[in-house]
Amino acid sequence: MRIVAIDTPNNPQHLDHLVPLCDLLKAKLLIRDIENKKIIEKFYPQIITEDIFSLDQIKYEIGTEYQYLIHSFFWPKELFKAYFSSYKIKSIFTPHGNSDKHAKANWMTRFEKQDFCLIYGQHMMDFLKDEGVTLSKYAYIGNIRYTYYQKYKNYFHENFLKSLIKRLDPTKKTLLYAPTKKDEGKFLSFNAKNIIFFETLCKEFNLIIKLHPHYIENFPEEALPFLGKISNKALVIENCPLVYPLLDICDALITDYSSIGYDFLTFDKPLFFIQTDKKDLRSTYLHNCGVVLDQSSPKITDSIKQIFTNDPFSEKRKELYKYTFHSKPNLLKVLSPPSNGGKTKTA
Secondary structure, three states, X not given: XXXXXXXXXXXXXXXXXXXHHHHHHOOEEEEOOHHHHHHHHHHOOOOOEEEOOOOHHHHHHHHHHOOEEEEXXXXXXXXXXXXXXXXXXXXXXXXXXXXXXXXXXXXXXXXXXXXXXEEOOHHHHHHHHHOOOOOOOEEEOOOHHHHHHHHOHHHHHHHHHHHHHOOOOOOOOEEEEOOOOOEOOEOOOOOOOOHHHHHHHHHHOEEEEOOOHHHHHHOHHHHHHHHHHHOOOOEEOOOOOOOHHHHHHOOEEEEOOOOHHHHHHHHOOOEEEEOOOOOOHHHHOHHHHOEEEOOOOOOHXXXXXXXXXXXXXXXXXXXXXXXXXXXXXXXXXXXXXXXXXXXXXXX
């Protein structure tokens, strides 16, 4: 198979989805964003990369040398085909999470406009069917990011987790707080003004805070003062797309509608949710696997401790995990080389 992948500028969080595919398929990752390059060098040195100025720069090379181009942004097949009109290369779209945010938004229909789609499991497939989306070609990839983490677990521990763990109090449980990004002021659980909520958590637990990179970038007037107030009490993770290493060392996750909630099902640990004004029933699917917290409650730490003592949600988490991530990924089988050896020709 001749496969190459390309980064999405100004979206470092996408790297955590592209890198495992590159590792599995032995695909080179084309880097257009200098910040992405820095992150790859720091966190993902296992893969082969190539710096490019633009896609146009190596369009001929891509079109003639590769069968597939992996991307993590919606590139309609009509536009892709028009761009590579002289070549037989096809695109592979990989989603960057299983988020419940915008559960009923029209963006799900964009899956239908892709050459080839990667799907985590039946949950995502049923979601698409509910929206009337029909996929022409697809493959299940299951929990590929966790598989990748397991493969390089020792590396991540030595080069990332070890220094992080040293900063945690071993006598306390560790919570990871990871909300979804702000979107036009809607459905955001993170309240930068409610510093008491975070200070209360820090008194009883180790608190790791991982805000969405776009939130910090787009709303610095809210995010930066908050980080300044809390950074001496909680452990703030910035400029780091890693997810599974963080989830592995945490005892519980606090989130909202972020796809990280589905990732955390992997470890069958307690889930807590910050309530928002979102009413979409589809988006509360994951919330059946944990407890919705009231940020204004003075007894919020008691609610968390109670679940650590008596957790009734384990079976629901296990069931949803199996529904979310296919147990038998078939990507390698579906992308088996054609009889001509995989060489492409110009039209």
